[in-house]
Amino acid sequence: MRRFLLLILTPGLILCAQTLRQAGAQRALLMGAAADSSEQNPDPLATDALYASTLGTQYNMLEAENNMKWGTIHPQQNTYNFAPGDELVTFAQAHQMQTRGHNLCWGSYNPSWIVNYATTATPAQMSSQLQNHITAVVTHYKGQVFAWDVVNEAISDSQTGSGTVMKNSIWYNQPGIGLTGTGYVEQALRWAHAADPNALLFYNEYNIEAPGAKFNAMMVMLKDFVSRGVPIHGVGIQMHITTSGYPSSAGLAQNIQAITALGLQVHITEMDVRIPVDSSGVAAASDLQAQAATYQRILTVCLQNPGCTAFQTWGFTDKHSWIPNSYPGYGAALPFDATYQAKPAVASMINALQAVPPVLNAANIVNAASYAGGAVAPGELATIFQANFGPGTLAGTQLDSSGDVSSNLSGTQVFFDGVAAPVIYALAGQVSVVVPYEVSGQQQTVVQYSYNGVMSNSVTVPVVASVPGIFSANASGTGPGAILNLDYTLNSASNRVAGGGVVVGFATGGGTVQGGAKDGAPASGVALQTLPVSATVGGMPATVGYAGLAPGLVDGVMQLNLTVPTGVTGAQPLVVTVGAVSSQSGITVAVK
Numbered sequence: 001m002r003r004f005l006l007l008i009l010t011p012g013l014i015l016c017a018q019t020l021r022q023a024g025a026q027r028a029l030l031m032g033a034a035a036d037s038s039e040q041n042p043d044p045l046a047t048d049a050l051y052a053s054t055l056g057t058q059y060n061m062l063e064a065e066n067n068m069k070w071g072t073i074h075p076q077q078n079t080y081n082f083a084p085g086d087e088l089v090t091f092a093q094a095h096q097m098q099t100r101g102h103n104l105c106w107g108s109y110n111p112s113w114i115v116n117y118a119t120t121a122t123p124a125q126m127s128s129q130l131q132n133h134i135t136a137v138v139t140h141y142k143g144q145v146f147a148w149d150v151v152n153e154a155i156s157d158s159q160t161g162s163g164t165v166m167k168n169s170i171w172y173n174q175p176g177i178g179l180t181g182t183g184y185v186e187q188a189l190r191w192a193h194a195a196d197p198n199a200l201l202f203y204n205e206y207n208i209e210a211p212g213a214k215f216n217a218m219m220v221m222l223k224d225f226v227s228r229g230v231p232i233h234g235v236g237i238q239m240h241i242t243t244s245g246y247p248s249s250a251g252l253a254q255n256i257q258a259i260t261a262l263g264l265q266v267h268i269t270e271m272d273v274r275i276p277v278d279s280s281g282v283a284a285a286s287d288l289q290a291q292a293a294t295y296q297r298i299l300t301v302c303l304q305n306p307g308c309t310a311f312q313t314w315g316f317t318d319k320h321s322w323i324p325n326s327y328p329g330y331g332a333a334l335p336f337d338a339t340y341q342a343k344p345a346v347a348s349m350i351n352a353l354q355a356v357p358p359v360l361n362a363a364n365i366v367n368a369a370s371y372a373g374g375a376v377a378p379g380e381l382a383t384i385f386q387a388n389f390g391p392g393t394l395a396g397t398q399l400d401s402s403g404d405v406s407s408n409l410s411g412t413q414v415f416f417d418g419v420a421a422p423v424i425y426a427l428a429g430q431v432s433v434v435v436p437y438e439v440s441g442q443q444q445t446v447v448q449y450s451y452n453g454v455m456s457n458s459v460t461v462p463v464v465a466s467v468p469g470i471f472s473a474n475a476s477g478t479g480p481g482a483i484l485n486l487d488y489t490l491n492s493a494s495n496r497v498a499g500g501g502v503v504v505g506f507a508t509g510g511g512t513v514q515g516g517a518k519d520g521a522p523a524s525g526v527a528l529q530t531l532p533v534s535a536t537v538g539g540m541p542a543t544v545g546y547a548g549l550a551p552g553l554v555d556g557v558m559q560l561n562l563t564v565p566t567g568v569t570g571a572q573p574l575v576v577t578v579g580a581v582s583s584q585s586g587i588t589v590a591v592k
């Protein structure tokens with residue numbers, strides 16, 4: 001039973017620290033790099049051991065710089081060349097990395113066959129070409145590519161200030177696929193979603209790093225898409241910059257917040273910081289320092305805005321970078337030099353990853369069973385999401401010298417009015433604690449989060465007497481409850497309880513118990529909830545034989561012994577009321 005309850009209390013995962021990858025894992029942030037493979041000759045991934053080892057150890061995400069673009073993956077009308085992309089995906093899987101896809105629809109760098117085809121094709125013909133391509137590529141990488149830049153750089157650099165002016169392209173108006181305005185972007189997103197409903201779909205763009213007309217034009221499109229339920233999950237901000245100070249931290253933060261306010265994620269997708277180099281590609285030490293400061297500054301803004309969920313550079317070594325060919329006199333734009341030595345930028349990014357304070361948001365403090373937020377109760381097991389600073393590998397419950405649940409788990413602490421709460425488990429993006437009983441009787445509590453001593457902002461959360469939530473068997477907060485039949489087997493559709501039978505359910509948020517409880521202590525015996533507890537199954541009263549501490553489990557877990565009423569069968573809704581507050585809807589118990 002104890003192992004079963006630990007299972008439902010602690011979902012599981014990942015990695016540990018000191019490379020960009022490991023420091024990023026401690027921020028629940030994907031640290032990525034664009035990479036090449038066999039479309040390059042020679043293939044760096046296959047022939048350059050340092051290229052492969054640096055990529056595989058320093059990053060937990062990679063993106064195809066070129067080999068998932070039309071030019072490489074669809075070189076002829078009836079020919080797909082998935083090999084270069086497959087090679088990258090295989091490498092990523094072998095190194096427990098995520099693969100990001102780029103891109104399914106772009107007005108530039110398309111293979112000559114489709115450019116020529118477009119000169120005589122009808123919009124309907126172009127539409128089926130684009131649909132076929134997106135469907136073929138997304139289907140091929142279904143379940144392997146977690147996020148796609150579906151459309152890249154479609155919005156014009158010169159805007160009128162109203163609406164969204166699109167760039168001329170074979171997909172828009174030359175001849176286009178028969179849709180006006182942002183229609184082809186929407187259509188591409190819909191086709192990609194149909195091919196892989198689980199893939200995250202992004203619109204990727206440059207010159208949107210700071211507030212301005214292009215950013216506003218993009219926001220018009222995004223707001224329209226979100227309002228009409230067009231399948232889009234995020235925006236890729238490219239970030240090809242210099243050390244000029246563009247974008248300002250405030251401006252970038254403003255843009256990220258505007259995008260995340262729509263419920264969309266932000267990925268920094270193509271960052272590089274080009275600096276002056278001499279004829280042999282060597283940069284001045286002062287420029288390398290300015291570059292390091294720029295990488296640190298941009299990463300800091302990403303870390304300060306929890307909706308920014310990935311930070312990627314456009315390559316990782318100066319040995320392979322598009323900059324020198326595109327910006328004569330500039331180069332050395334990436335974190336590792338041409339011999340794969342870490343440049344000052346690597347240390348500066350790790351500094352940011354280790355020092356930027358976690359961000360605590362009151363709305364992300366929720367009941368560990370129901371995920372309902374808004375207030376806490378004494379002794380409630382609460383989960384804190386998106387503080388995004390903690391162990392990169394799941395840290396499970398540890399007991400302190402007095403046998404109680406420790407209030408400092410692998411460097412993770414959560415304070416309620418300065419009282420350190422017992423920490424059940426900790427992971428960078430998700431931490432579960434027991435709200436100290438000391439908050440009892442207060443109107444509110446001031447909560448602060450810290451990791452390795454780096455303190456977050458503090459937030460004020462209302463305190464209530466009870467906020468019951470019933471644990472579900474799959475930790476989703478809904479569906480079959482975490483309920484045992486009297487023979488200690490899990491109640492389920494295939495293992496039901498008879499009407500009139502007794503089940504044992506587990507919940508939290510019941511508030512104080514008679515005789516008091518101790519923060520973090522495993523319940524040594526039974527103790528009844530202070531407030532009256534009632535329950536219904538299928539809307540019918542269920543006798544509460546016991547409602548109180550769960551012997552052997554941390555004070556705060558509420559055990560419920562209930563007699564299931566007769567006259568109901570099947571999956572029946574179970575609701576528990578403590579005082580005047582009822583548990584979440586959607587939890588069921590299976591009755592014969």
Ligand code: G3I
Nearest residue numbers: 039040041065066069102109152153206238270314321322
């Ligand atoms: O693969 C061919 C190779 O077979 C041939 O020998 C060689 C010589 O011409 O060309 C190779 O193709 C090159 C391809 O990169 C692969 O290296 C293309 O000519 C070259 O134009 C292409 O440049 C890429 C460019 O996008 C166009 O696709 C750059 O490497 C890549 O860094 C750049 O990335 C873009 C992003 O996709 C979108 N945002 C801006 C960013 C920089 O322009």
